[in-house]
Amino acid sequence: MAFENVFSPIKIRGMEMKNRVIFPAMGTKMAGDDKMVTDQLINYHAARAIGGNGLNFTEVCSVYDKASPKTFLAISDDKYIPGLKRLTDAIHAGGAMAGVQLWLGGSAVLFGDPTSMVVTPSDFKVQDNYVIPGASKEVITEAIKAFGDAARRAVEAGFDALEFHAGHNYTPHSFLSKAFNKRTDEYGGSLENRARFLLECIRSIRANVPEDMPLFMRVDAFDDDLEDGLTIEDTIQFCKWAKEAGVDALDVSRGNFSSAAIKYEVPPVDLPRGFNVDNAARIKEETGMLTVAVGRINDPAQADEIIKSGKADMVVIGRAQLADPEFCNKSMNGKVEDIIRCVGCNQGCYDGFSSPEVPFITCLRNPALGREAEFTLNKTENPKKVLVVGGGVAGLQAAMELKDRGHNPILCEASSSLGGQFILAGAAPRKEEMKEAAISMGDIAKRKAVEIRLETPVTPEVIKEINPDEVIIATGAEPMKLRVPGADLPHVTNSHDILAGNSMVTGEVVVIGGGLVGLEVAEYLSGNVNKITVVEMLSEVAKDLGQLRKICVMESLYHEGIKTITDAKCTEIKEKSIVIEKDGELQELPCDSVVVAIGARSRDFTDLSNYCEDKNIPCHVIGDAVRARRALNCIEEAVNVAREI
Template sequence: MFQTLFSPVKIKGLELKNRIMLPAMGTKFANKDRTVSQQLIDYHVERVKGGCALNMVEVTSVHTPSAPRKYLSLSDDKYIPGLKKLTDAIHKEGGKAGIQLWQGSLAVGTDKAAMILVASDMPVTPEITIPGITIEQIKEIVYCYGAAAKRAVEAGFDCVEVHVAHNYLPHSFLSAGINHRTDKYGGSFENRARFPLEVIREVKKNVPDSMPVFMRIDAHDDYLENGLTIDDVIAFCKLAKEAGVDVLDISRGNIISAGLKYEVPPIDLPRGFNIDNAAKIKKETGMFTIGVGRINDPAQAEEILSSGKVDMVVIGRGQLADPMFCNKAKEGKVDDIVRCVGCNQGCYDSCENVKAHHITCLRNPALGREKECEIKKTNKPQRVLIAGGGIAGLQAAITLKQRGHNPIICEASDRLGGQFYLAGQAPRKDEMKQAAIHMGETAKRMGIDIRLNTPVTQSVIEEIKPDSFINAIGSEEIKLRVPGADNKIVVKSHDVLSGKENLSGNIVVIGGGMVGMETAEYLAERGCKVTVLEMLPEFCADLGSTRKISVTENIYKAGINPVTNVMVTEVKEGSVIGKKDGKETTYPCDYAVVAIGTRSKNGENLKTACRKNNIPYFVIGDAAKGRRAINATREAFDLALSIDDETVQAEAKKEKKTVFLTGGTGTMGVETIKQLLSRSGRFNVRVLARRSQKNKEVLKEFMSYPNFEVIWGDMKDYDTIYRCVTGADYVLHIGAMVSPAADKDPEGTLRTNIGSTLNIIKAIKAQPNPDAIKLAYVGTVAETGSRTAPIHWGRCGDPVKPSIHDYYGLSKVVSEREVFESGLKYWKSNKQKKKKTIKKRGEKKKKKIK
């Protein structure tokens, strides 16, 4: 089976056992200092064990000043030992290692400390222009490529790859769509080819003759005026061959236009979309050629190779999703392969998100955690009842079964897959539907007990008597709450996608997120005239960049009319009323489709039944909080790995404590949130923050946590504080107006800092159980007059009589006094010196906060 795919091949001195390459993909697995981490080694070794022939190590900087952190570097000898450790590990498992030499141009901007080098002057704003690289710098970079290649040889790599694509510096010189120089490195094709050819020659000069030199290059430029044509690329490849390139790795895309979608192609693009380009380049150049572009099936790869279109194939995200892809294909276990669906949620979106620690994968939650997530058999097998057969429930069941537990899935409907299956009904997303079906078939093959049309009730729980219970019942659509929401023309988006509602005519979709826009496309394909109303300034705001580009293009291509910044106020027979730019606007329609999000289904009855029977109760996926599919599979997988841990079991039998936190967007608040969320089995975290774009950005990284809640409001407003305190077990009062803002608005500082403290005390006292709520007040060194410079001239340094000129310090002293004199049963101030103690009214002895 797949004889060509698994036939050996020799390229100069490089012998490969099959025709599959793991490409150089950005992972963020490197250490912050650009060295090799154990995490990166484990990642590569796992794919070598899985049967991959050649691992091309990710983009590696050649030039120190422009080397971004969290990405590898070979710009100095100090990086050789770590990379040698990586190649040794790859070789030990029978694999071969290449390394991609890189100068990232604009792409290094993810690290503000890295120098950005561009081919020619690039205006960023009317006032700011990034200067083009100088002749001296060009010579320096060329030398750095050669020096890095020499180090690659010392580090034990079997080949090197020069990256001449994706807007990186060599591509930026080669493309007339980017290079606007007027010297010998710009203008004509020959001039524009000069720099990348100098780089190739310098690399070739510093590696042995037996070591092949690869070149990654775009088949042509996309969305760039005067960009490279495929004929330009063929001409350059012939010159590159003369300069020393042995292998072509044909890619697509750039980071400064909608062509980005071709770099890491999402599900919207056809599988194998770039192979015909690679075949043409191979034919015209006669060079050994590697094909790239959404190849995620061994039969697809075999057809591409056996037809002679290319000599090798890249299977990148396919091996992220399943590190055993190659071995499973070789052994004929095709049905066992976990296929990439091109969602880009974990790989590219995480790479692009500067706050994401590293890439992840919806289909493979162990990505980047290969060692810690090794599947180990349990010595305490459990019967685990899982309510819900969506992808969260299925992922939990499959992993539990692999570990030796006995999961039982009870699904209320007549099919498995949940909303992931439903998502696959949208245009171009059938692979998601097939993935949901595949998970269900995998569960069946494993012998997992699956009970369809079986909603879980207290009697079901008591009948099965599980050792643990997992709530994975998912979410339901949020109902529209405006006059006329119950009108007969109002339809749910899920009912449209499932085929339950067959609509025609003029449609208004309320909600322009992913589900709303995909529902709009679904309807447009069926001949409907569609208008989408979105309250935010942009539609598709919840999509990553590559999918957003693709969906947006298809929205306009389908003739759909998206309207942003409109608030729906009413639904009438034959129209939807909205307010836009302060004016009421009528949008005529035959049907109004609601797609304004989802919220978790009510699982209180399930929790009550488990508490009654002393059964550990867990919640995962959308049942905990409506989010993305990647959150569901990660939570399910992690729970399945730890469900038999005694501490985990004990915590699951208790109610989580709720911590209400002010000041959550400040430095101290963010770190506090991180600490609390790391104890997710014990705490729910509620944060009060002012609604602003800055605060939204700060808190964005926490929004995917199921135990994290934001209440937007003002600390000065008592009703908001009361809402935050209600249901809380702990109150951490960190928030305050601090200098220099405090110095500019003394009156506002006193109202905010003292007023918020009084509001919290009042709200705690207004609760039915005030003595059960524990308050921790955070003071400041400003109360002692010893803040860091610049020190205000009027500060006297007396904590009893703070300077009236230091309104921040004054407000904190007064606030702390109010806490001291509040009469609350439990409180703590950081001004007290007793370690982890609280003050209890009427008692001298301190008690620890638990």
């Protein structure tokens, strides 16, 4: 067996895990408005259990009925037990242990359900005229009892382990941290007093479960970006007290939703892999407790080394198992090259969770996420020859899906390599994993025996020669041209040519366009030119980035000294400057080079679609060939089309 350290068993009290991998609590929006377990949530967990995971934790599960928001799981009443039992049965049938994360959400419940009670240690100002009062002693007593009652229900529902959530700005963490806790009674002031509520909750939990049932606790290693926040020394001391109260294992996380530190909760590609492991190692050493390492652990070799080195006893592998539910099985069986890798884009998981328009989380790499039952492989009874035009990620995804279903795809790519704009995206700072994913995607397609023809621009003559039953056009997009005087001067280039290494710029550089690509080009050039200014027409830059990636990119711009000008339109490019219109006035910005990054436009494929129409060949258009969008949308579209053929 490969990676024998991370895939070795571990026993915690009476529970023995077959390996040391934990699928963690992550928000899904798959619970019903009634807070009940759904078939969708069961299928989601079962897929990861069948995929070889050791211990599945539910997402946050409300323990206190008054503070239990809609669309989140709840365990605050006996009526929830049957549904939770169906979930544990499915996880067990898949071969994993089942855990429930016991949660009291504090001010976080406002985001999902403003009718829920907010349990917070001190007065919490929501708006100038709206202040939520700190919890009364009566509420504190009820909440402590609620944790114990929830633990009893968890036992009845068949869970093997519990996790007490004491991090991420939720109620317990807010009591523990001086940044939020301003109380002057026995629940505030000293660290010992601030820990009192949490320790009473832990004792309440422990009093309602069997002696051999393990209790995990999620904690922040320390408080990032909070004045008067917890230090790692505070956390270590608290964990020692928690050990005495009955906690067995520490799930060492980071982050809070009251500051830019929210980026650590669902860390994007901008943060290094395993960025929090050393904190877990120190806490393990100084508390003597079993410890779980968390934070961008998405490679089996990385996970194995963490266990081998003794830095942690278990690892959380979360989004990597969203991207590929077979992550553990593939790793154990030595099929690492077949793993569909998480690229830390956050487009489907965090951004999808945060968007009210998105019904449940998804994944750029795995459109089947949340649709596991629907996406059972449906082999075709009528194999077809399908021409896929374009070898970017949409074309590759479509070709592989077709091959898996028993069709005969022929993929033609005009250039000499596969991956398309994903390869370009991987040239930007901190995004090497996207380039690696695109290369891996091409390699997997080849191992699936997809017929691939590089350096083969598709023309009507090529379609005639191949004579396909159906055609999928995935020709992607190309940079939009700036239509102003001087746009064709020799010192003007575009973002694609910069990232591809086809163009060089020097001196003072102006980047026209402050969306994702423009900002990444600015970062890419930083340090190699004298000065960079980004000009954006809209009122803010990075408008097309998700929240957490935006935090990281904006921090980088600040540290690199990259200037941004918003509400500004380029009206002319001169030999040594550009002219912008801002606030109704014309201004000149001196520069030596100009990079245009104003977006992309679909490539013209009318000759191909017209030929298909003339010859009655069914023709499907997917990805950026429809219109330039996020890779998440393009890949999902590719799968949907390939499943319909």
